[in-house]
Amino acid sequence: MSQLSNFTFEEMHIGQTARYSKTVEEADVRMFAAVSGDVNPVHLDAEFAAGTRFGERIAHGMLTGAYISAAIAIELPGPGTIYLGQSLKFRLPVTLGDTVTVNLEITELDERKKFVTIECTVINQEEKVVATGTAQVMAPTEKLVIERPATPEVSVN
Amino acid sequence: MSQLSNFTFEEMHIGQTARYSKTVEEADVRMFAAVSGDVNPVHLDAEFAAGTRFGERIAHGMLTGAYISAAIAIELPGPGTIYLGQSLKFRLPVTLGDTVTVNLEITELDERKKFVTIECTVINQEEKVVATGTAQVMAPTEKLVIERPATPEVSVN
Numbered sequence: 676m677s678q679l680s681n682f683t684f685e686e687m688h689i690g691q692t693a694r695y696s697k698t699v700e701e702a703d704v705r706m707f708a709a710v711s712g713d714v715n716p717v718h719l720d721a722e723f724a725a726g727t728r729f730g731e732r733i734a735h736g737m738l739t740g741a742y743i744s745a746a747i748a749i750e751l752p753g754p755g756t757i758y759l760g761q762s763l764k765f766r767l768p769v770t771l772g773d774t775v776t777v778n779l780e781i782t783e784l785d786e787r788k789k790f791v792t793i794e795c796t797v798i799n800q801e802e803k804v805v806a807t808g809t810a811q812v813m814a815p816t817e818k819l820v821i822e823r824p825a826t827p828e829v830s831v832n
Numbered sequence: 833m834s835q836l837s838n839f840t841f842e843e844m845h846i847g848q849t850a851r852y853s854k855t856v857e858e859a860d861v862r863m864f865a866a867v868s869g870d871v872n873p874v875h876l877d878a879e880f881a882a883g884t885r886f887g888e889r890i891a892h893g894m895l896t897g898a899y900i901s902a903a904i905a906i907e908l909p910g911p912g913t914i915y916l917g918q919s920l921k922f923r924l925p926v927t928l929g930d931t932v933t934v935n936l937e938i939t940e941l942d943e944r945k946k947f948v949t950i951e952c953t954v955i956n957q958e959e960k961v962v963a964t965g966t967a968q969v970m971a972p973t974e975k976l977v978i979e980r981p982a983t984p985e986v987s988v989n
Contacts (some may be wrong), residue, residue, distance in 0.1 A: 679872075695877035697869060703983035710860055712852070713902035714981045715836075715911050723937070723978070727912075736893070736915040738867070744894035745870035754872050755884075764917040818891040818969040821880070824871045827862035832985040 681753030684814035695746035733768040746777040755815030763808040838910030841971035859988040890925040903934040912972030915956035920965040
């Protein structure tokens with residue numbers, strides 16, 4: 676059984692990094708459409724998407740936001756983090772089959788408030804930047820090493 | 833069959849509003865965990881969550897971000913919108929069973945670039961603000977009135 680662990684404020688330093696990768700599959704786009712309610716045809720309808728500036732179906736921009744939030748919750752700082760805010764700039768579309776990698780880097784540590792600022796850069800498999808942003812979080816107050824909950828089983832029809 | 837329509841730049845005005853509501857169910861939190869990969873136990877494990885500052889399971893903050901993105905994609909400006917950026921501040925936790933309403937209001941229209949700035953305020957069923965943010969989008973270039981794609985069927989085990 677794999678584990679999740681976190682970094683407390685004292686365990687973090689400026690320049691600390693973490694990465695998180697996901698390949699965007701058909702099922703992911705359909706699942707994100709279902710959970711968000713965003714059934715925009717540029718995500719779901721190949722024929723419609725072919726007539727747009729993108730020329731093909733693209734993933735929801737906020738799916739990349741979801742990956743950033745997962746990277747923060749799972750990797751750095753990890754469980755116990757309080758998510759305060761996030762900025763996002765969507766720079767290039769993510770298309771089905773792309774593998775995106777979220778790169779996190781700690782750029783500020785506020786000792787008094789225990790706030791952590793994290794620069795987020797998301798690249799695709801061609802190392803092109805698809806999204807950037809800045810996260811603000813409150814560091815976990817206690818060290819945690821916990822069993823990793825199973826990923827919920829979801830089937831997409 | 834219901835339809836989706838959009839607002840082109842010329843059809844929008846400062847102060848224009850739209851709303852989008854969702855009730856956060858158990859299945860939504862599990863689906864968001866699956867699609868993002870964020871299996872943090874504060875979202876999935878009631879016993880673990882009881883020992884946190886929240887006292888109970890909470891929805892992923894970025895699920896609220898997903899609702900904002902859906903409101904923009906579906907309601908205002910709607911299909912054909914290019915999502916450029918989003919800021920988010922997470923102000924209060926969203927718990928299972930909460931009904932959240934995204935309120936959008938157009939606050940700036942950049943005639944030259946066709947950029948639209950939208951203030952986003954998300955409230956719960958007690959009218960408490962759970963998240964705020966600002967979206968920047970490029971307006972749809974053509975008027976669309978299209979068939980609303982079916983929401984993908986997803987089953988959560």
